[in-house]
Amino acid sequence: MTAVAHLPAPRSVWLRGRLPRPGVVLAALFLLVVVVAAVAPGLLAGQDPLAIGADPGFLPPFASSAHLLGTDQEGRDVWSRLVHGTAPSLVMGIGATGIAVGGGAVLGLLAGLGTRATETVVMRVLDVVLAIPELLLALIVIALLGTGIEHALLAVGVATIPYYARMVRAQAHVVRRSGYVEAATGLGIHRASVIWRHVLPNAIKPVLVLATIGVGTAIAVGASLGFLGLGAQPPEAEWGSMLAAGVQYIAVDWMLVAIPGAVITLTVLSVTVLGRDLRRRAEGRTAR
DSSP states (O other): OOOOOOOOOOHHHHHHTTSOOHHHHHHHHHHHHHHHHHHOGGGTOOSOTTOOOSSOSSOOTTSBTTBTTOBOTTSOBHHHHHHHTHHHHHHHHHHHHHHHHHHHHHHHHHHHHSOHHHHHHHHHHHHHHHTSOHHHHHHHHHHHHOSSHHHHHHHHHHHTHHHHHHHHHHHHHHHHTSHHHHHHHHTTOOHHHHIIIIIHHHHHHHHHHHHHHHHHHHHHHHHHHHHTTSSSOTTSOOHHHHHHHHHTTTTTOTHHHHHHHHHHHHHHHHHHHHHHHHHHHHTTOOOO
């Protein structure tokens, strides 16, 4: 029997597993614009988002060269408010996810590396918290702390801590039984040093990849709180509050709802697409 030669994979198949898909490229470009709008809004919008102009309210999109997306009920430029509202929304997503990952890492390591009694107590508390819907838990935190974007950020972060804590605990269980951790322990290295240098980095790395998807969820929850009037307060520009203000005049100008709603949806979708692509690459899976 003759041996069958293994032919190299076609170049198109080889590249398909490494080049980003068109959807990922579009998502990255959209998020690049979002980041620029958050960091330097003046580059994209020169008008004051709080200034009430001389133009009439409810001006439709593209009706005036001075107002690309029209004006709201107060005659303010919708494009400028949309651009300047990017920073609070993006800070909400990234900041809340950072709080959730940090708190989840502490509780997850405590449950994964502590005694059986400690793990039982921590996991039962997390199970109780997970039984409460995420938005409802955020509302409870805001009811205790008060309204405002800072409190909303903290509320969203606290509400999502249990999800990351469970993931870190599962990863800590795997890492603590690995050969290099057992070798470091056998060499007499201090337990705190083993946790800091070996367990924590390897337990948190997969969680950080999944956290990119969580940023989109946090943006959506933050916008929901802003819609309910519990986040950024008027007249501050923020996507959720813009959506809430537009609902009151939806019969007059439905674009005041459609524009911020579309931006929120596209941002969350883009973050999710990039997060899933990062997870796929981290797991070594090729694109289909």
